[in-house]
Amino acid sequence: MKLLSDAAEYGLRAAVWLGRQRGQTRKVREIAEGTKAPPGYLIKVLQSLAKAGILSAQRGTLGGFTLERDPAQLTVLEVINAIDPVERISTCPLESHGADLCPMHRQIDEAMARIEESFASVTVADLLTPPGGSSSTCLALSGAGRVDLRIEKN
Numbered sequence: 001m002k003l004l005s006d007a008a009e010y011g012l013r014a015a016v017w018l019g020r021q022r023g024q025t026r027k028v029r030e031i032a033e034g035t036k037a038p039p040g041y042l043i044k045v046l047q048s049l050a051k052a053g054i055l056s057a058q059r060g061t062l063g064g065f066t067l068e069r070d071p072a073q074l075t076v077l078e079v080i081n082a083i084d085p086v087e088r089i090s091t092c093p094l095e096s097h098g099a100d101l102c103p104m105h106r107q108i109d110e111a112m113a114r115i116e117e118s119f120a121s122v123t124v125a126d127l128l129t130p131p132g133g134s135s136s137t138c139l140a141l142s143g144a145g146r147v148d149l150r151i152e153k154n
Helices: 006-020 028-035 039-051 076-083 103-120 124-128
Strands: 055-058 064-067 139-141 147-149
Touching: 006 028, 006 039, 006 055, 006 064, 006 076, 006 124, 028 039, 028 064, 039 055, 039 064, 039 076, 076 103, 076 124
Parallel strands: none
Antiparallel strands: 055 064, 139 147
C-alpha cells in the first residue's frame, strides 16, 4: 500500500527543495531537476501549492515559483493536504453499521489519525537538514531509482 500519492510526494519534495532556495524564484524545470519529478506533472502540483498560498507563482521570463511560507511554520500535513488530503473514515462502508464505525474501520481511522498527527508535527524546516546534520539533501535515491522522503524528527 502506498501512503502518499505521487502528487503529494512531488509536492513535499518541491517544498523542501524550494525551502533550501529561500526567497528565490525557480522555474519548473529547475524544480523538476532538483526533485527528480516529471516537469509536466510537477507543474500541476506546484499550481495546487500556489493556490493554497504555500508557493507564489510569477509569470513571464523571470517567473517561476517561490516558497511563500516560512519552512519552520509550514507542516508536512499542510503540504499534503494542499495536494491530496489525507482521507479519514467517517462512516462505515457496510450499510448495516450506519454512521458508527465497525471495529475494523475504527482501527483504520485511528491509524490515519496518528499518521495525520505525525505529519502535523513535522515542518518543512525539519526536513531541510537530514539526521546527522549534513547539508546534503533529505531526499535519498534508493537502488531502484525511486526517490523516498525520509521524515524524522528528533
